[in-house]
Amino acid sequence: MVLEDKRLQQPSLQAFVNEADNMRNEDGSNLTRYPLSQAFPVEPVDEIDNVYNIMEAQIQAAAVITGFNSGSPIRSKGQGKQAVAQLTKIQNAYFLDEVEIYHYRNPRTAAEKQRIIDSVLMSTNDLSVSVDDTKEYIRAQMAYNGKFDYADPMTQTRLTFDLDRPQENNIKSAIQWGQADSTPISDLQSAVKQYQKTNGRKKPEIINMSSATYEKLTRSGQIKNELFADTKSPRIVTNDMITQLLNSVGLPPIQIDDNETTIENEDGTYTTHRHLKDDKVVLRAAVLGSTMSGPAIENNFKNGKFVEVVISQDPHTEKTIVGEVVMPVTKNINGTVYLNVGAQEE
Numbered sequence: 001m002v003l004e005d006k007r008l009q010q011p012s013l014q015a016f017v018n019e020a021d022n023m024r025n026e027d028g029s030n031l032t033r034y035p036l037s038q039a040f041p042v043e044p045v046d047e048i049d050n051v052y053n054i055m056e057a058q059i060q061a062a063a064v065i066t067g068f069n070s071g072s073p074i075r076s077k078g079q080g081k082q083a084v085a086q087l088t089k090i091q092n093a094y095f096l097d098e099v100e101i102y103h104y105r106n107p108r109t110a111a112e113k114q115r116i117i118d119s120v121l122m123s124t125n126d127l128s129v130s131v132d133d134t135k136e137y138i139r140a141q142m143a144y145n146g147k148f149d150y151a152d153p154m155t156q157t158r159l160t161f162d163l164d165r166p167q168e169n170n171i172k173s174a175i176q177w178g179q180a181d182s183t184p185i186s187d188l189q190s191a192v193k194q195y196q197k198t199n200g201r202k203k204p205e206i207i208n209m210s211s212a213t214y215e216k217l218t219r220s221g222q223i224k225n226e227l228f229a230d231t232k233s234p235r236i237v238t239n240d241m242i243t244q245l246l247n248s249v250g251l252p253p254i255q256i257d258d259n260e261t262t263i264e265n266e267d268g269t270y271t272t273h274r275h276l277k278d279d280k281v282v283l284r285a286a287v288l289g290s291t292m293s294g295p296a297i298e299n300n301f302k303n304g305k306f307v308e309v310v311i312s313q314d315p316h317t318e319k320t321i322v323g324e325v326v327m328p329v330t331k332n333i334n335g336t337v338y339l340n341v342g343a344q345e346e
Contacts, residue, residue: 013307014299016121017128017322021305034132035208035257036139040328043290044303120320127322128305135291137261139328140275142289143336144208144257144282163330166198169337177279177341178216180231184341185222188251191283191339198334204283207254212278213341214256218242252283279342285335294325 173187221231299306308321
């Protein structure tokens with residue numbers, strides 16, 4: 001059996017996943033890949049019931065559950081609690097195919113056997129990353145869209161909710177960005193004022209947008225005029241220029257988010273979702289909530305990621321599973337303003 005190799009047993013794989021996570025945290029790659037991880041910092045919870053109760057309180061205070069289990073209505077508080085419980089375990093699996101199992105048991109060379117072991121390790125690491133990707137996708141749905149729609153075709157689990165954000169925090173730019181007469185600085189200043197109206201005069205701390213939206217900002221006439229005294233100047237606008245200009249007018253820094261996540265649909269197809277769409281600018285608080293992490297039975301009731309090794313005999317299958325009992329929750333419902341900077345409807 002491939003997964004009976006001592007290098008691929010559960011303790012070894014658990015240590016491998018933990019060390020890989022530590023390395024990504026230390027070299028900064030996790031922060032680059034998951035920019036919203038700081039907006040939803042990890043909040044360890046000691047008891048599983050606490051995870052459910054806090055999630056339940058979050059739903060009652062900040063969101064409305066409209067569907068679960070393929071759209072069936074939730075009729076009671078207890079059923080809402082069940083919905084949260086099923087959603088909080090995020091996991092993924094890697095199956096060894098018959099060819100890999102055969103070549104492991106009948107290797108032509110020692111190198112071939114080692115390649116199979118390395119493949120399992122790398123695939124397990126990919127599973128771990130996919131769990132983090134899913135957490136970031138949920139955070140992005142909350143931060144950038146104010147709503148979340150989750151569907152798992154394997155378990156027929158579905159959860160849809162809309163955060164009860166102030167509708168007045170959804171605003172539009174005066175003119176589409178990227179034009180000679182566009183006024184992005186004025187638009188952002190107006191968005192800051194709107195943010196202050198629903199946040200006790202506090203100002204937003206971060207501006208999120210995609211690279212394409214940022215490029216439109218740099219081409220806008222007001223930016224060119226402020227920097228070069230010419231709305232149609234052909235000169236290149238650098239990132240340092242934008243940073244200095246934003247600082248000079250008291251606007252928060254811009255954080256680019258071009259992340260995307262591929263999700264399996266209910267019909268078995270796959271769709272790639274961009275976390276932040278073009279022509280949408282999000283002004284937000286630095287911290288919007290937390291990523292709650294609870295104990296998992298698969299991890300001996302410890303917090304954090306768990307690794308499982310599963311070997312079945314009839315039919316013979318082998319697989320590794322990586323998962324985590326976790327859920328990002330939004331606590332600062334008023335902490336975002338959405339600014340539409342695309343073509344305005346007549």
